[in-house]
Amino acid sequence: MQKEYTVTVYTEDRIGITNRITIIFTRRGINITSLTTAETEIPGVYKFVITVMSTREKLEKVVGQIERLIEIHRAFVHDEDEVVYQELALYKISTKSLEQGDIERVIRENQARILTITSEYFVIEKTGHQQELLDFTKVLEPYGLIEYTKSGRVAIIKWSRRFHEHLKDLQKKEAAIS
Known part of the structure; x- marks a missing residue:
């Protein structure tokens, strides 16, 4: 499957x-x-x-x-349960929505933050899982969503410590040879 x-x-x-x-x-x-x-x-x-x-x-x-x-x-x-991961999304929103008043509340409630503000637009940053970021896109559409982009997955494996110790040992051996 x-x-x-x-x-x-x-x-x-x-x-x-x-x-x-x-x-x-x-x-x-x-x-x-x-x-x-x-x-x-x-x-x-x-x-x-x-x-x-x-x-x-x-x-x-x-x-x-x-x-x-x-x-x-x-x-x-x-498998999904073996990794801790996040993705990052940026949302460009029309500055006109700041006049509506409740966009700042929406940003806070969704654990996002404003990165920059210009006279035409502002950019919001949010991290989360893919569906969470897509859902936030739908929330922002009524506020004048201009553009959306998302990073790929950034992940840490829950059990990878032994392998990382192995890589560090390789690094030490290479340094000793140099």
Whole structure:
């Protein structure tokens, strides 16, 4: 049965690695719904957080293929209950709505905040899960929503401590060799 999974991939910083990883998903007919990448706490090691709709069986095969790439340290498939995650959304709203008075209450009640205000628009920031961010979009539409954009998933794995210790050990060994 298809459901949403989070795939994490720990890589070295190499040109073209994003392309090589995404091609593996494409060849298996798996659409990536979100992809976020950033350097980890270990210099030179990057973490890809990939959100997909698929079956566990198909993803296990994809992870096996990804791990065969030279630049890959490890790759994992996670169920939703194995990750703590958030997404970030920005909403551009017409400044005219500030005159209505209750937009500030709506922002507070939804744990959002105003980032900037100009004469034409203001920008609201909100973090949360995808559906929560989409629901907030509907709340803001009557106030003159001009534009909406959302980041990919940022996730921390609940059980990843041993693996991160392994990466830190690798870093120490590389430093000793240098």
